[in-house]
Amino acid sequence: MTIDEKVRKTLAELGATDAAGVEALFGEVRAAMEQERSSLVARGASSEAERDKLCKDLRDRWLARKNGLLTQIDEHWLKLGAKELKPIVGRQFNELRKASAGMETNELAQVVPLRKETSASMAQLSAQLESDVIRAERGDVSDLTLPGYRRPLGSLHPVTQMQREIEEIFLNLGFWIESGPEIESVYYNFDALNIPESHPSRDDWDTLYINSQTVLRTHTSPVQIRAMEKYGAPLYIIIPGKCYRHDNPDASHSPMFHQVEGLAIASDITFADLKGTLDFFAKKLFGEKVQTRFQPSFFPFTEPSGEVAISCIFCGGEGCRVCKESGWIEVMGCGMVHPQVLRNGGIDPEKFSGWAFGLGVDRFAMLKYDINDIQLFFQSDVRFLEQF
Numbered sequence: 001m002t003i004d005e006k007v008r009k010t011l012a013e014l015g016a017t018d019a020a021g022v023e024a025l026f027g028e029v030r031a032a033m034e035q036e037r038s039s040l041v042a043r044g045a046s047s048e049a050e051r052d053k054l055c056k057d058l059r060d061r062w063l064a065r066k067n068g069l070l071t072q073i074d075e076h077w078l079k080l081g082a083k084e085l086k087p088i089v090g091r092q093f094n095e096l097r098k099a100s101a102g103m104e105t106n107e108l109a110q111v112v113p114l115r116k117e118t119s120a121s122m123a124q125l126s127a128q129l130e131s132d133v134i135r136a137e138r139g140d141v142s143d144l145t146l147p148g149y150r151r152p153l154g155s156l157h158p159v160t161q162m163q164r165e166i167e168e169i170f171l172n173l174g175f176w177i178e179s180g181p182e183i184e185s186v187y188y189n190f191d192a193l194n195i196p197e198s199h200p201s202r203d204d205w206d207t208l209y210i211n212s213q214t215v216l217r218t219h220t221s222p223v224q225i226r227a228m229e230k231y232g233a234p235l236y237i238i239i240p241g242k243c244y245r246h247d248n249p250d251a252s253h254s255p256m257f258h259q260v261e262g263l264a265i266a267s268d269i270t271f272a273d274l275k276g277t278l279d280f281f282a283k284k285l286f287g288e289k290v291q292t293r294f295q296p297s298f299f300p301f302t303e304p305s306g307e308v309a310i311s312c313i314f315c316g317g318e319g320c321r322v323c324k325e326s327g328w329i330e331v332m333g334c335g336m337v338h339p340q341v342l343r344n345g346g347i348d349p350e351k352f353s354g355w356a357f358g359l360g361v362d363r364f365a366m367l368k369y370d371i372n373d374i375q376l377f378f379q380s381d382v383r384f385l386e387q388f
């Protein structure tokens with residue numbers, strides 16, 4: 001029997017025939033009142049208007065002159081009570097009255113908080129929680145006290161970390177970052193870079209062709225031409241990005257890999273600037289003790305061209321497995337930009353000169369983190385990736 005039903009019956013009907021029975025009944029009423037009050041306080045309201053309404057509703061339920069619970073108790077328990085019980089019922093009723101002072105609308109409004117959250121989301125949340133609790137009580141769901149799902153935080157891929165480190169060094173030297181399309185025309189990928197029709201790199205065993213005039217770029221160098229056309233000279237840029245070649249995947253080859261290209265063009269650029277910049281770069285990346293070595297090489301887009309090696313970072317130049325006992329590790333190609341390439345980019349080689357270099361980011365990351373298989377970068381194995 002609810003409180004609402006009980007207050008409509010007489011004490012005799014409720015079986016409260018002595019002081020103890022009466023006290024127990026009033027105890028029940030006071031507990032119900034306190035419980036309804038504190039649940040409203042805990043629930044709060046989403047607006048002042050809602051708060052005022054909730055407070056007034058609760059006040060009227062208990063204290064309304066006509067049909068409030070206290071009026072019912074007065075009518076049925078006090079006025080219709082047995083004569084010998086009147087003193088105790090009167091005393092209990094007075095105590096209940098005093099306790100009910102906190103149920104006045106104004107008193108309630110002072111303690112019912114306004115919620116910051118939108119009422120919709122809170123209502124949804126509490127409805128969800130209620131239904132969960134009800135289902136749990138029926139035994140429909142498993143233990144609600146089980147810990148929640150933990151979603152592990154990711155981190156930057158080691159190749160991305162390496163790329164950002166390289167970018168940072170050149171950004172501090174005053175270079176800016178330029179990018180270009182990975183699907184590139186044969187003109188930008190080969191012709192404009194002075195790579196002749198007969199060059200083996202154009203072979204479709206080396207290059208992934210989309211059609212006879214379109215390729216997946218085999219290096220980031222096409223962006224050199226695009227940037228020259230766009231900005232002219234002077235120009236100081238680095239070009240990080242993905243490249244594609246017709247390579248079978250093995251420990252040191254991947255059909256998709258990452259390059260960073262560097263290009264500096266100005267009126268008085270020499271090979272000494274190139275050497276100085278790359279030596280500074282190598283020391284920043286691998287440590288002050290690292291030395292650089294330049295050896296002649298050949299690329300169609302630079303003249304003269306060079307191959308850059310750094311002193312072995314594993315043995316310090318003594319000779320080891322990684323450097324194949326030579327003490328040196330080749331890390332990139334470089335050279336002075338070929339005059340024809342400058343012309344193709346719309347820059348007068350009589351007025352300006354420039355240098356360029358290109359390096360493999362994946363290979364740098366393999367060196368830096370001592371990884372012996374490039375495939376590990378692209379297998380998305382969390383056991384590998386979470387080490388960085």
Ligand SMILES: [Zn+2]
Pocket residue numbers: 312313314315316317318319320321322323324325327328
């Ligand atoms: Zn070594």
